[in-house]
Amino acid sequence: MKIGFIGLGAIGTPMAQNLVAADFDVTVWNRSADKCAPLVEAGATQADTPAGCAACDVMITMLADDDALASVVAEHGLIEAMGDDTVHVNMATVSVACARDMADRHEKAGKTYISAPVLGRPDIAKAAKLNIVTAGADAAIERARPALDTMGAKVWPAGSEPYRANVIKLATNYMLMTAVETMGEAAAMTAKYGIEPGDFLDIITHSVFAAPAYQGYAPAMAKRDYDNPEGFKLKLGAKDMDLALAAARAENMAMPVGAAVRERLSEALAAGEGELDLSALAEVSRRHGHLD
Structure with missing residues (x-):
């Protein structure tokens, strides 16, 4: 072939x-x-x-x-x-x-x-x-x-119809980005109580959220090391979120969680983190929580 x-x-x-x-x-x-x-x-x-x-x-x-x-x-x-x-x-x-x-x-x-x-x-x-x-x-x-x-x-x-596969891909990436955002928020919240992010993330990714979407991004969050040349760049996540929200708007479908995550992605882009791994989204929550 x-x-x-x-x-x-x-x-x-x-x-x-x-x-x-x-x-x-x-x-x-x-x-x-x-x-x-x-x-x-x-x-x-x-x-x-x-x-x-x-x-x-x-x-x-x-x-x-x-x-x-x-x-x-x-x-x-x-x-x-x-x-x-x-x-x-x-x-x-x-x-x-x-x-x-x-x-x-x-x-x-x-x-x-x-x-x-x-x-x-x-x-x-x-x-x-x-x-x-x-x-x-x-x-x-x-x-x-x-x-x-x-x-x-x-x-x-x-x-x-070929576009159907693209709808599924956009919906999948939509869910991925909301998962990364909520994981970052939860890690920041527990950090405010003195719990090491790595400890919290280890627990959730081996219990309630033992899934690739969480396990793939938790290690970078735990180490706060987002410079991964082989990762999913945050700027591409923002692009895919835009595509997902545009697909929703075309059918008059409200996706309020996605709109909120897109704002967080915008904050990360404004902070110059677009070339970093998507897990860098966690840093937005840390900044909002006034964490070092």
Whole structure:
């Protein structure tokens, strides 16, 4: 199977590495070309342009946001460069509007598009244990399944309309950010009574909240060490919260908890913490509690 892979960020890189390691014929492209080097050394081919990744069985895009995807598609004629049987698998976190637009563009061009956003951090991607939510034509998903199964632990079907997978991804990240915020608030509250954050977080992540969403972020909170190059950057969390709230507004759905968390994210961004791990959200609560 020939696979084109566009976008080698913190999660995209280990995903592509797993495909190369599984002996797929992989062609990669990234705007910062130097990120292709380790994959080329491992056996991948580097394309000069994104269109060079389109003549394949499965073309995967893992770009940062709506704008990045739209610009690559428009500037490089990506849809037109696809083969008649190529399946475009968009695995990035994008808005519902973007997902609908991409599906419409591909349909008008007679090309195949599915959404397959991933649930998991870079370390999960590296271990090929991602959960992948898919939506689109069943036949297209099945054509892409060998690649999806290589990158993830489970593929979750979400229906025939591609945007449905993106709704689930945004709702998941919404819940993740509210979980991180409440954990930070609770840790700050207990700290006001002289309880070490690490002690509190150890108890809750091994009892009532023994779940990846809590366990993945508690260690950084306990150590107050948020400089994690492989983490989920706080600024991306803010972006995803905006997308989730926009999706809610489009259906006149009130999400008051999300609005409150977005304010906390804004405070963290204003404090210059956007490049830190999402767990740095805990520092906002500490500042509100006048904790050192």
